[in-house]
Amino acid sequence: DAMVIQNPRYQVTQFGKPVTLSCSQTLNHNVMYWYQQKSSQAPKLLFHYYDKDFNNEADTPDNFQSRRPNTSFCFLDIRSPGLGDAAMYLCATSRGGGQETQYFGPGTRLLVL
Amino acid sequence: KQEVTQIPAALSVPEGENLVLNCSFTDSAIYNLQWFRQDPGKGLTSLLLIQSSQREQTSGRLNASLDKSSGRSTLYIAASQPGDSATYLCAVNSSGNTGKLIFGQGTTLQVKP
Numbered sequence: 001d002a003m004v005i006q007n008p009r010y011q012v013t014q015f016g017k018p019v020t021l022s023c024s025q026t027l028n029h030n031v032m033y034w035y036q037q038k039s040s041q042a043p044k045l046l047f048h049y050y051d052k053d054f055n056n057e058a059d060t061p062d063n064f065q066s067r068r069p070n071t072s073f074c075f076l077d078i079r080s081p082g083l084g085d086a087a088m089y090l091c092a093t094s095r096g097g098g099q100e101t102q103y104f105g106p107g108t109r110l111l112v113l
Numbered sequence: 114k115q116e117v118t119q120i121p122a123a124l125s126v127p128e129g130e131n132l133v134l135n136c137s138f139t140d141s142a143i144y145n146l147q148w149f150r151q152d153p154g155k156g157l158t159s160l161l162l163i164q165s166s167q168r169e170q171t172s173g174r175l176n177a178s179l180d181k182s183s184g185r186s187t188l189y190i191a192a193s194q195p196g197d198s199a200t201y202l203c204a205v206n207s208s209g210n211t212g213k214l215i216f217g218q219g220t221t222l223q224v225k226p
Contacts, residue, residue, distance in 0.1 A: 044216075102147065104159075107156045
């Protein structure tokens, strides 16, 4: 049973064309995270939502935005993708409180042409 | 600033060998440490979570240890199998309730039949 679902699994976009990646969860977890993982690199946290509270990492470019319309869904919007934004984007969830396991989705691989 | 390092970057062993993967972190004030497995082009699968008050956790053929004072964790894999081939990532939570994880770059393991 899928617990953290990401759509699409592969996304191709053009330089500068806005793109939205989707994440949903069936765990009813309070916290949802978005990580960026470039080839052969460690995942890097972009931002997270604790319930409705949005927390942006200091070094996340303004080009990246996020929305969480309800507990189950969270979206990553890239307003003007550049070639350097090509990466795997990973969504994760946790109950909250910091002591729990984070559960990851399968990721969306973004290609920018 | 917390930094996480994993050595070696790559490891190749024959099937059946016991092996140890290493993870070190610079700031010992952590809440927990998590080991993940990542198959090529896929998301992360949680293997073991060790709370800061714990010394080790075991799951099947996997055993993870934590020495906070020295800033080290090891993942021990017993009787390795070709199906264990993957990249293993350790991640540290130094942020408490937010659960923000700082990842190492991973060790890519190949188990040869």
